[in-house]
Structure formats: C-alpha cells, structure tokens
Amino acid sequence: xxxxxxxxxxxxxxxxxxxxxxxxxxxxxxxxxxxxxxxxxxxxxxxxxxxxxxxxxxxxxxxxxxxxxxxxxxxxxxxxxxxxxxxxxxxxxxxxxxxxxxxxxxxxxxxxxxxxxxxxxxxxxxxxxxxxxxxxxxxxxxxxxxxxxxxxxxxxxxxxxxxxxxxxxxxxxxxxxxxxxxxxxxxxxxxxxxxxxxxxxxxxxxxxxxxxxxxxxxxxxxxxxxxxxx
Amino acid sequence: xxxxxxxxxxxxxxxxxxxxxxxxxxxxxxxxxxxxxxxxxxxxxxxxxxxxxxxxxxxxxxxxxxxxxxxxxxxxxxxxxxxxxxxxxxxxxxxxxxxxxxxxxxxxxxxxxxxxxxxxxxxxxxxxxxxxxxxxxxxxxxxxxxxxxxxxxxxxxxxxxxxxxxxxxxxxxxxxxxxxxxxxxxxxxxxxxxxxxxxxxxxxxxxxxxxxxxxxxxxxxxxxxxxxxx
DNA sequence: TTGCAATTCAAACACTTGTATGAAACTATC
DNA sequence: GATAGTTTCATACAAGTGTTTGAATTGCAA
Numbered sequence: 001x002x003x004x005x006x007x008x009x010x011x012x013x014x015x016x017x018x019x020x021x022x023x024x025x026x027x028x029x030x031x032x033x034x035x036x037x038x039x040x041x042x043x044x045x046x047x048x049x050x051x052x053x054x055x056x057x058x059x060x061x062x063x064x065x066x067x068x069x070x071x072x073x074x075x076x077x078x079x080x081x082x083x084x085x086x087x088x089x090x091x092x093x094x095x096x097x098x099x100x101x102x103x104x105x106x107x108x109x110x111x112x113x114x115x116x117x118x119x120x121x122x123x124x125x126x127x128x129x130x131x132x133x134x135x136x137x138x139x140x141x142x143x144x145x146x147x148x149x150x151x152x153x154x155x156x157x158x159x160x161x162x163x164x165x166x167x168x169x170x171x172x173x174x175x176x177x178x179x180x181x182x183x184x185x186x187x188x189x190x191x192x193x194x195x196x197x198x199x200x201x202x203x204x205x206x207x208x209x210x211x212x213x214x215x216x217x218x219x220x221x222x223x224x225x226x227x228x229x230x
Numbered sequence: 231x232x233x234x235x236x237x238x239x240x241x242x243x244x245x246x247x248x249x250x251x252x253x254x255x256x257x258x259x260x261x262x263x264x265x266x267x268x269x270x271x272x273x274x275x276x277x278x279x280x281x282x283x284x285x286x287x288x289x290x291x292x293x294x295x296x297x298x299x300x301x302x303x304x305x306x307x308x309x310x311x312x313x314x315x316x317x318x319x320x321x322x323x324x325x326x327x328x329x330x331x332x333x334x335x336x337x338x339x340x341x342x343x344x345x346x347x348x349x350x351x352x353x354x355x356x357x358x359x360x361x362x363x364x365x366x367x368x369x370x371x372x373x374x375x376x377x378x379x380x381x382x383x384x385x386x387x388x389x390x391x392x393x394x395x396x397x398x399x400x401x402x403x404x405x406x407x408x409x410x411x412x413x414x415x416x417x418x419x420x421x422x423x424x425x426x427x428x429x430x431x432x433x434x435x436x437x438x439x440x441x442x443x444x445x446x447x448x449x450x451x452x453x454x455x456x457x458x459x460x
Numbered sequence: 461t462t463g464c465a466a467t468t469c470a471a472a473c474a475c476t477t478g479t480a481t482g483a484a485a486c487t488a489t490c
Numbered sequence: 491g492a493t494a495g496t497t498t499c500a501t502a503c504a505a506g507t508g509t510t511t512g513a514a515t516t517g518c519a520a
Contacts, residue, residue, distance in 0.1 A: 257507070257508085258508065259507090259508095269508095270509085272509095278508080278509080279507095279509090
C-alpha cells in the first residue's frame, strides 16, 4: 500500500486536461501522457475512465456542498434557527459562483473543471448530479422556515431561478462578456453573487404579499401563485 | 436533381434519434438504420456528420429567432417604436419556452431536439450559437429604447438572467419536477413564461429607481449598480 | 434506345477508443 | 536475502467510429 503518487498524478492531469479541453476530446492516452504514467495505470487505480471522472466530480462537488451547508448552518444559528432568505440564497449560490468565477486560487483548475462539468454533462457526472436532490431539499426546508406560509411551489421556483442564474452565468460567462463588450464585470464575484441573490429574493417576495398566505384573490385550480405583471 | 426523399428521411431520423437519445450515443449507423437508407448517403447528401447536425440546428434556431423578432417587431409597432420591457422580454423567452416545453405539436421532436442541443453542446452547434450575439443585440437595443438612461450593464444582466431562467427551466425540467414532487406545474407554459418575464422585469426595475440614472449614492469605481439587499 | 448524370449500395478503410493481459520491476516483510 | 504482494510497463485486443471507394442502379433527356 504505497505509491499513490501515480494515482494523484492521474487525478491532477485529468482534472487539468478536462478543465482545459472538455470531456469530449480528452482521451485516457492524453491523460497518462500528461501525467507521465502508463496507460494501464488508470484502469489499475480507478477501474475505468468513468470512475475516474466520477471521483473527480464527487470530490469537488462534495466540497462545494459542504461549503454551502456550513454557510447555511452558520446563518441559521445566528438567527436562532431561522435565517433570512437572503442569507439562505447567499449560502446556496455563493460557493458555486466563488468557486467557478473567482480568481485563480490554486490555479483554478478545480473551478474550470466544475465549469466543464456544468456544461458538458457526461454520463458519470449526470448520475451523480441526480443524487443532488436531497441536498437541495435542505435549502427548501430552510426557505420554508424563513418564509412560512409561502406556497411551496413558489419556493421551488425561487430556488430553481437562483440556480439558473448562477449556473448560466458560469456557463455563459464568455458569451456575456462578448455580448456586453466588457461592460459586465465578471471579475467582481461578490457583486455577481449579490446581484443573483437580490434578483432571487425579488422573485420570492416581490410578486405578492411579503409573508403569509395571500387571501384568495385568484382561484384554486392548482397551486398557481398570483402575480401582477403584464 | 431528384430524390431528396433520402435527404429528408435522414434529417427526420436524425432529429428524432438525437432528440430521444442525445448526440453522445447516436451514430451515423443508427441514423441510417432508422431512415432505411444507406450509410454513405449521409456523407453524400450532407458532406459530414457535423454538417448534418449543423443543418438540423440552424433550421430550428432560425425558426425560433424569426419568431422572436416577429413578436418584438409587433410589440414595438404597437407602441410606436417603443415596446414595454415586459413585451420585449416576452418576445425573447416566449418562443423558446413554448417551443421546448409546449405540448406535442407535430410530435415535439423538434422541441426535444432543441432541448438536447441546449444541454449537450456539441462542437457544430457551439459554433453556430456563437454567432447568435448579433441577434441578442437587437433585444438589447429594444430594451435601451424601453428604458432610456438605464445603465447598459444592467440591461445586459437583465437579458442574461432572462435567458438563464428560461434555458435552465428547459434543461432541468425533470429535476425541478422531481425536486418539487410535481408541485411546480411544468405543463402550463404560459404561466412559466409569465413567471420568467415577471422576475426578469423585477431584475431590471426592482432594485433601484425605476427610470433614469440613479443619482450617486454609491461611488463610481466601475459602472456597478446600487442595490439594497443583505 | 442510348447515353449520361445523379443516386444508391455493399464493402472496406483508417483510425481512435477504452480495456485486458502477462511479464517485469519494485517494495516491504520475514 | 528470499519471498509475496503491489505496482508499473509494453503491447495487444476488440469494438466502434466517420469516411471513402468504386461498382451497381436508377431516372431522365436526346
């Protein structure tokens, strides 16, 4: 039970290559060349290519999830078991945005890798992402505590939109930069986080009465919310 | 110059297969089998696999863009050259959401194909998407007319978030359905469009003074906007 | 019909992919 | 220092990929 130097070299090389060139056109041979390691070492240490990818992604996303939950827990403890909705959403989108848009920190290969993972959606990663629902439910629960009486569907939509904005910003940051000709500052991550949180909060509170179930007004059918636009 | 029956059979089969199983694991042999056509026919009629994919995507996205611009033009004419921001955003996200979430309409293979294209991001499609910036600029221009004096960066962010919410809803509709255990009605497309538009409008107007450049308050640095959250 | 171009077809090509094999090299324990 | 277990290595394998080829077939005009 020695040399996991090969193992780590493979992990590092794979993450770097995937981050730079995507999953689509990086082969095992590319990886072992970058890692100065024999081709068979991948299957020896990881079993298969997919398991290598899975291990990379699991490691990184566990770290992100831990960070999210820590931030959430801190916010809820500070508020005596009930965090303000801004803090909850901040805990949700902050770690991801900081991780993927932030400055280099350890070369940022991890960040660029996670961006790729968010763009390309290769089978082993998709499988893992599908287990992420439980994690999100914890945030739904916190949101329910923060906004009691609010229709559950609205909470789901709010969380969904918050993730939408942060993920899409990560996925399409080059395009946004190009479209806006640099007028959108994508380096000021904190400002982006605030912007996403701010809009998400408005999505959750702006459209109707700030708390408690709004009395009737629009009929039942299926739990649709009442809105006042258009 | 006859038989483009083979040609169309290939297009139809390819779209159906890509829609169902994604670009990743559909081979030319799958396509020609589904189309009852010889393998060489693809290269004969399209030149290469990538050109086949490109033709499929170009056709569909031109149709969407045309629909968007028609809706925008109609709204601007109705308002004498200046459409309300709600209408502009409606024209932006409506066609895509209706196309990808709407009921079956011609079997909805086109819709499911566009969802795949939005998820998988294969090279030929990426190339085409990168030329979409000009199209989006037309919406930025319309938004500028609707909200004169508003900081350009805010407009870009607003458009970006609108696209974020609609695309993410398309990409992750199964996940949202699963997470919300059916409490989010993903069949009522009009309601979704309204929701997305409503939040986008709030993103553009809610955070600060409704029109004109907000006076100072927070310092200059680089055109960051002033917000009042957290 | 004849002739010619467009189309179809079966077959093979050239290449890349992830994976498996079995021997060699190494490492640590006794 | 021999031995057993782990790790590395060169090499081969089997399968699948998009693409090409050149001969058959078709369809249409002269």
